[in-house]
Amino acid sequence: xxxxxxxxxxxxxxxxxxxxxxxxxxxxxxxxxxxxxxxxxxxxxxxxxxxxxxxxxxxxxxxxxxxxxxxxxxxxxxxxxxxxxxxxxxxxxxxxxxxxxxxxxxxxxxxxxxxxxxxxxxxxxxxxxxxxxxxxxxxxxxxxxxxxxxxxxxxxxxxxxxxxxxxxxxxxxxxxxxxxxxxxxxxxxxxxxxxxxxxxxxxxxxxxxxxxxxxxxxxxxxxxxxxxxxxxxxxxxxxxxxxxxxxxxxxxxxxxxxxxxxxxxxxxxxxxxxxxxxxxxxxxxxxxxxxxxxxxxxxxxxxxxxxxxxxxxxxxxxxxxxxxxxxxxxx
Numbered sequence: 001x002x003x004x005x006x007x008x009x010x011x012x013x014x015x016x017x018x019x020x021x022x023x024x025x026x027x028x029x030x031x032x033x034x035x036x037x038x039x040x041x042x043x044x045x046x047x048x049x050x051x052x053x054x055x056x057x058x059x060x061x062x063x064x065x066x067x068x069x070x071x072x073x074x075x076x077x078x079x080x081x082x083x084x085x086x087x088x089x090x091x092x093x094x095x096x097x098x099x100x101x102x103x104x105x106x107x108x109x110x111x112x113x114x115x116x117x118x119x120x121x122x123x124x125x126x127x128x129x130x131x132x133x134x135x136x137x138x139x140x141x142x143x144x145x146x147x148x149x150x151x152x153x154x155x156x157x158x159x160x161x162x163x164x165x166x167x168x169x170x171x172x173x174x175x176x177x178x179x180x181x182x183x184x185x186x187x188x189x190x191x192x193x194x195x196x197x198x199x200x201x202x203x204x205x206x207x208x209x210x211x212x213x214x215x216x217x218x219x220x221x222x223x224x225x226x227x228x229x230x231x232x233x234x235x236x237x238x239x240x241x242x243x244x245x246x247x248x249x250x251x252x253x254x255x256x257x258x259x260x261x262x263x264x265x266x267x268x269x270x271x272x273x274x275x276x277x278x279x280x281x282x283x284x285x286x287x288x289x290x291x292x293x294x295x296x297x298x299x300x301x302x303x304x305x306x307x308x309x310x311x312x313x314x315x316x317x318x319x320x321x322x323x324x325x326x327x328x329x330x331x
Contacts, residue, residue: 012155014132014211016204020159021046021120024093025053028118028155032056033090035081037104039064042096042122043165050095050120058084062103066247069099069139071147077107091116097123098130098251102148105136109151119153122162124174124203125252128181128210129231131156133218143297144239150223158211160204171199172278173252178210179274180233180255183263185213187315194274230317233309234258237327240294241286249281256280261330263311270314288328295324 015027024030034054038047041064051057060077062068081092092115094104101119108117121131137148163171175193182190189209196202214231221228238258242251256275260282263271272282295306305321312318 012153014156014158014215016158016160016208016211018159018161020157021049021162022053024050024118024120024157027157028091028093030054030091033058033084033086035060035077035084035086035090035092035104035107036095037077037092037100037107038095039068039097039100041065042100046122046162047095050093064099066099066139066144066242066251069102069137071138071140073103074106074138077103078111081107081111086111086115088112088115091118093118093120094131095120095122097121097126101126101130102136102138102145105134105151105153106138106148109136109149114151117151117153119156120162121156121158123166124163124171124207125177126174127158127163127207128174129177129214131158132211132214133228133231134222135224139243142243143294144243146297152222158207160207163203168279169250171203172280173250173256175199175203175206175278176234176252176256176259176275176280178206179271180259181210181213181231183259183267183271183311183314184230184233184309184317185217185315189213190270190274190314194270194277199278229307229319230309233311233317234262236295236306236308237261237284237291237330240291241284243294244286244291253281256282257284259311260284261327262308264313267311267314271311288330292324292328295327 030053033056036047036059038061047059062073092104092108094101105117108115119131121127134150134152136151137145140147217228234255238254242254275282308320308322310318310320
C-alpha cells in the first residue's frame with residue numbers, strides 16, 4: 001500500500017509493505033553513495049540487509065536514546081560524509097526510530113545545502129509520526145528540538161516486519177502518537193483504539209490510518225504555520241517532562257502525560273482509560289514550577305504565551321494561547 005504526500009515543495013510516497021527492507025533498491029535509487037544513519041537499538045541485520053543493496057554504503061551508528069540526538073553526533077555524521085566525498089547526488093537513509101530520523105534528516109538538509117534523504121522507520125512512534133512531514137532537529141543545551149530545519153524526505157518506507165524487535169513498552173509509547181492524532185482529528189480511530197482487543201492484529205491499521213491524518217495535516221501546512229500545530233497535542237508539557245528526565249521516560253510516555261492536562265473534564269477520563277489500557281503513565285509526579293522553566297524555551301512560546309492544543313471533544317481540537325503560569329496550574 002502507498003500513500004502519496006504532496007506540498008508546495010515536495011512529493012513523496014509512503015510505502016507500507018512487509019518485507020520492504022529487502023526491496024529498497026526497487027523503490028529508491030541506491031546506485032550511489034549511501035550514508036545509513038542508525039542506532040545501537042536497531043538490529044544490526046537491518047543495516048546489513050540495506051547496505052548489501054547499495055553501490056557504496058557507509059553506516060553511522062550511534063548509541064540508542066534521546067541523549068544521542070545532539071550537535072556532536074550531527075557533526076560526526078557530516079564529517080563522515082565529507083571524508084567519504086559525498087556529493088549532492090548521494091543519499092542519506094535513516095534506519096531507526098525518531099532519533100535516527102531526526103539526525104539523518106538534519107544532516108541531509110545541511111550537507112551541501114541539501115541532499116536526498118529517505119526514512120525507513122523501525123519503531124511504532126516513527127512510523128506513525130516522526131518519519132512523515134519533514135521535521136528535523138537536534139537537542140541543544142538541554143532544550144529538545146531547538147536546532148533544526150524542515151526538510152522533506154524523498155520517500156518513507158514502512159516495513160511492519162521491523163517492529164518485531166520492539167518490546168511492549170516501545171510499542172505502547174509509539175501508540176501514544178496515534179492516540180494523540182485520533183483524539184484531536186478522528187473520533188472513529190480513537191474508538192477503534194479504545195475497543196481493540198488484539199493490538200498485534202490491529203496495529204497495522206492504526207498506523208496506516210494515523211498516516212492518513214498526518215498526510216492531510218502536512219499537505220495543508222508543511223511548515224507548521226497553522227493547522228499542523230494540532231500534532232503538538234500533549235507536547236508542550238510532554239517535551240518539558242522529557243527534557244527534565246533526560247531519556248528516563250520515552251517520548252510517547254511524556255506526550256501521554258501532557259495530553260491528560262489539556263483536555264476537557266469529559267474527555268480526560270476516556271484519554272486516561274485508553275492510556276492505562278496500553279500501560280502508559282497518566283499521573284505527573286514532577287514539580288510544575290520546574291517544568292515551567294523548561295517550557296519557556298518552547299518553540300511555540302511568543303510574548304510570554306504558548307500556543308497549546310486543547311481537546312474539548314474526542315475528534316476535535318482548539319488552539320489556545322496560555323501563559324506559562326496558566327499551564328503550570330493545570331495539574
